[in-house]
Amino acid sequence: MKTPWISALLAPLFCMPALAGAAEPVRIGFVTTLSTPAGYLGEDSRDGFALAVKEGDGRLGGVPVQLLVEDDALQPARAKQITDRMLIDGVKVFTGGLFSNVVAAVAPSVAKDALYVSGNSGPSIFAGARCMPNYFATATQNNTSHEVAGRVANELGYKRMVILAANYQGGRDALEGFKSSFAGEVTEIYTKLNQLDYSVELARIRSLSPDAVYQFHTGGSGINFVRQYGSAGLTQQIPMVLTAYGMDERMLDAVGPLAIGSRVISMWSSALDVPASRTFVERFQAEYGRAPTLYAAQAYDTAHIIGSALAATGGRVDDLPALRQAMREPSFESVRGNFAFGNNQHPVQDWHLIEIIDDGQGKPVPRLLRVAAAGAGDAFAQDCKL
Structure with missing residues (x-):
């Protein structure tokens, strides 16, 4: 029986109850983006995390949990209001933030007296000298995948590229990461966050006639970019070269054959031959009737990382030093395969080069080509003194 989700627009606070008669559950504040053109990213993140809770019969790491879901509507001020209210109410564990401008607005205040686990973005400002003891990023440090993409572009022989991203923390990190490793000439173009019309930018690309384009636009914005590009x-x-954040599984369905031929950098794909990943994909499809995206996979891992820490501490979330230490060395089977935290509490993991190919019937599907970077951390870790 499928979990009866309540629309976040109709009921801003969604509670997944713990089992009757169980110990007082650990409340987890899951503040994410469920509306705007990027709303499906939050839906997949929520559903991936909730699947892990469901598999544990309402528990993570054997500890009863209560998942509190709210929509930040991609508004940093709204996200901060929600998290501040939850903090006052005694919530000690937070996750769900998708966009770096939102995470940047809420993480510092949360991390003073609670644990913030960023399950998608990893703003550069929190990865180096300003790293925080109670802040973890479980997906990536923003720059890293783009640094790998720059090296791949070199290997593909590209000399002149147009690189584009939305003008916010995540987009700026993306292009800085790409430029740090790409040896050729770049023309930078910044777009607006949640922009839907790219006619001006595409005309400029045509006039510049580069060897290739690198772009970072997610959700509905990314779908529109690829459609208009075609x-x-x-x-x-x-x-086009891009990361899976700009070409996830739902985007593949939306843009169809226009995605074929793209080269994609990702630390996870449904094509990855990892036992935990195969099991996750099967269970997600059975539960929700759709294929999981990278966002769902990240959230599923995040739930198990938190669950590992809860198991190690017996669910005592008020002891933040103990909880933090347990988080640093999680015991779980990652859907990504290799996973560890660096000293700055950001991932050290493998990145893969994926080609989007035709499945023989005109449908785009991912094909793993090779490991593009093994055991890759981020360039900011050396400045973190944790």
Whole structure:
């Protein structure tokens, strides 16, 4: 029987109850983006995390939990209001933030007296000298995948590229990461967050006639970019390199054949031959009737990392030093395969090069080509003194 989700727009606070008669559950504040064109990212994150809770019969690491879900609507001020209210109410564990501008607004205040676990973004400002004891990033440090993409672009022989991203913390980190490793010439273009019309930018790309394009736009914005790129006749003329954040599984369904030929960098894919990943994909599809995206996979791992810490501490979330120490060395089977935390509490993991190919019937599907970077951490860890 599927979990009866309540729309966040109708009921801003969604509670997943613990089992009757169980110990007082640990409340987890899951503040994410469930509306706006990026809303499906939050839906998949929520559902991936909730699947792990469901598999544990309402528990993570054997500890009863209560998942409190609210929509931040991609508004940093709204996210901070929600988390401040939960903090006052005694919530000690937070996750769910998707966009770096939202995470940047809430993480510092949360991390003073509670644990903040960023399950998607890893803003550079919190990875180096300003790293925080009670802050963890379980998906990536923003720059890292883009640094790998820059090296892949070098290997593909590209010399001149147009690189584009939305003008917010995550987008700026993305392009800085790419430029730090790409040896060729770049023309930078910044777009607006949640922009949906890219006609001006595409005209400029056409006039510049680069060897390739690197772009970072997620959710509905990313879908529109790829569709308009194809409609402008650029798909066959100028190849595209990007990360899975700009070409996730739902985007593949939405843009269809326009995605074929793209080179994608990701630390996870449904094509990854990892036992925990295969099991996760099967269970997610059975539960929700759709294929999971990278966002769901990240959240599923995040739930198990938190669960590992709860198991080690017996669910005592008020003892933040003990909880933090347990978080640093999680015991779980990652859907990514290799996973560890660096000294700055950001992931050390493998990144894969994926090609989007035709499945023989015109449908785009991912094909793993090779490991693009093994055991990769981030460039900011050396400045973190934790």
